[in-house]
Amino acid sequence: MYDAIIVGAGPAGLSTALSVWLHSVRRDYYPEILVIDKEKNPGEKKPCGGMICKMALNIFPSLEKFSSKKIRQVRILYRNRRFTVNFDDVVAINIDRHILARFLMQKIAKLDTVELNLGESIQHVNASSDGVTVYSNDKIYRGKILVGADGVFSIIRKEIFGYSYDLDELGVAYQVRLRLSRNTIDELFGDANEFYYGKEFSPAGYAWIFPHRDHIRIGVGAIASKIRGYDLRTYVRKLIMKYNLQNEKIIKEEAYLVPLSGGSKRITAHRVLLVGDAAHQVAPLSGAGIHLAIIAGLLAGEIISRCLIKRRRLSYSLKQYERIWNCLYGIELRWQRRLVNFLLKRGSKVAMDKKINNLIRKFAELLLGLTSTYDLIKSWIYTQFLKIIRGY
Numbered sequence: 001m002y003d004a005i006i007v008g009a010g011p012a013g014l015s016t017a018l019s020v021w022l023h024s025v026r027r028d029y030y031p032e033i034l035v036i037d038k039e040k041n042p043g044e045k046k047p048c049g050g051m052i053c054k055m056a057l058n059i060f061p062s063l064e065k066f067s068s069k070k071i072r073q074v075r076i077l078y079r080n081r082r083f084t085v086n087f088d089d090v091v092a093i094n095i096d097r098h099i100l101a102r103f104l105m106q107k108i109a110k111l112d113t114v115e116l117n118l119g120e121s122i123q124h125v126n127a128s129s130d131g132v133t134v135y136s137n138d139k140i141y142r143g144k145i146l147v148g149a150d151g152v153f154s155i156i157r158k159e160i161f162g163y164s165y166d167l168d169e170l171g172v173a174y175q176v177r178l179r180l181s182r183n184t185i186d187e188l189f190g191d192a193n194e195f196y197y198g199k200e201f202s203p204a205g206y207a208w209i210f211p212h213r214d215h216i217r218i219g220v221g222a223i224a225s226k227i228r229g230y231d232l233r234t235y236v237r238k239l240i241m242k243y244n245l246q247n248e249k250i251i252k253e254e255a256y257l258v259p260l261s262g263g264s265k266r267i268t269a270h271r272v273l274l275v276g277d278a279a280h281q282v283a284p285l286s287g288a289g290i291h292l293a294i295i296a297g298l299l300a301g302e303i304i305s306r307c308l309i310k311r312r313r314l315s316y317s318l319k320q321y322e323r324i325w326n327c328l329y330g331i332e333l334r335w336q337r338r339l340v341n342f343l344l345k346r347g348s349k350v351a352m353d354k355k356i357n358n359l360i361r362k363f364a365e366l367l368l369g370l371t372s373t374y375d376l377i378k379s380w381i382y383t384q385f386l387k388i389i390r391g392y
């Protein structure tokens with residue numbers, strides 16, 4: 001019987017495995033961990049802009065050297081106005097997802113009691129008082145704890161927690177990868193990631209351009225319940241035309257769902273917990289979830305390790321993960337979702353005068369996970385206050 005079975009070798013699953021192991025061996029316990037992924041090369045097919053926020057780089061500083069672009073500038077385009085926010089330091093990197101997966105898997109490969117089964121799809125799971133059972137195409141595994149790190153279409157979320165999909169909680173993202181020379185990329189984008197807001201860029205969300213070493217990723221995301229009658233491809237084409245890049249080669253076209261609910265109500269059950277997209281741990285304003293998946297994985301791993309070692313009542317111990325997550329990030333993500341709802345409803349009425357630079361900086365920081373929604377709201381109130389007392 002495995003101590004922990006982790007379904008999914010994305011950033012959430014791999015960082016959970018790493019964390020369970022590290023926290024356990026520190027207390028002289030060598031946990032038997034199984035990580036299963038249906039892909040032979042996890043991350044390779046995953047549609048993603050590839051931006052990783054600073055928060056994750058603080059955890060894995062050596063990731064920076066595998067980046068295909070280091071980001072020191074954010075450009076925000078809104079209602080025909082362009083705001084540039086410069087940072088002194090690297091605030092994010094753009095990276096290929098299979099390189100991120102390889103980086104984490106190489107760490108896992110060194111751990112002798114962690115087994116990584118790739119190319120094996122999980123079909124069905126169940127949990128009872130004496131353990132968890134996981135059914136793959138042709139094998140059955142037994143474990144003490146099950147981690148659902150299996151992404152937005154999580155089988156574990158569906159079978160154990162009984163959640164069904166609500167279109168209002170999901171975003172649809174469509175993205176193309178456009179081959180460009182390094183010089184053109186540097187000339188047009190430098191070290192900036194671009195974010196486009198407003199109805200002309202997305203029917204209910206935003207669009208982005210993230211430069212990589214030899215290509216750029218141009219994408220558009222929108223709340224799934226609000227895209228009826230819209231063709232997201234036309235928004236991406238518009239951005240391609242804006243830069244006059246219509247003759248450049250599209251090397252990949254991809255679309256996928258991203259959870260934008262701001263978090264699930266329950267992410268732990270008896271012997272089971274959810275991490276990453278499976279737990280809707282994604283920032284609704286930016287759709288960024290890699291850094292949150294890593295942080296949630298590290299937290300989940302620590303709690304699982306304590307629970308294995310101290311042999312407390314499992315449901316009680318695993319509940320700690322949900323409680324701590326909610327205090328640290330859950331509340332913030334729910335506030336962010338409220339902000340998204342507000343911007344979708346009233347965004348076009350937000351005044352864009354010259355004195356808004358401070359607020360834009362805060363907004364850029366929020367996109368990069370460097371500040372909280374609460375801080376942004378405080379800045380907005382302060383700007384309104386200045387407006388009143390200075391009379392502009």
Ligand SMILES: Cc1cc2nc3c(=O)[nH]c(=O)nc-3n(C[C@H](O)[C@H](O)[C@H](O)COP(=O)(O)OP(=O)(O)OC[C@H]3O[C@@H](n4cnc5c(N)ncnc54)[C@H](O)[C@@H]3O)c2cc1C
Binds near residue numbers: 042048151175
């Ligand atoms: C178009 C797009 C662009 C994005 N851009 C960004 C970005 O720039 N920055 C950012 O931070 N976030 C971005 N995101 C969000 C980000 O991709 C996710 O939040 C992140 O990948 C979550 O990691 P995860 O480990 O939870 O899930 P995933 O990365 O989805 O990993 C889940 C893993 O589980 C495996 N799996 C699933 N089902 C099974 C099964 N039945 N059996 C076995 N294995 C299974 C999958 O193969 C996969 O490897 C983007 C999302 C989309 C759709």
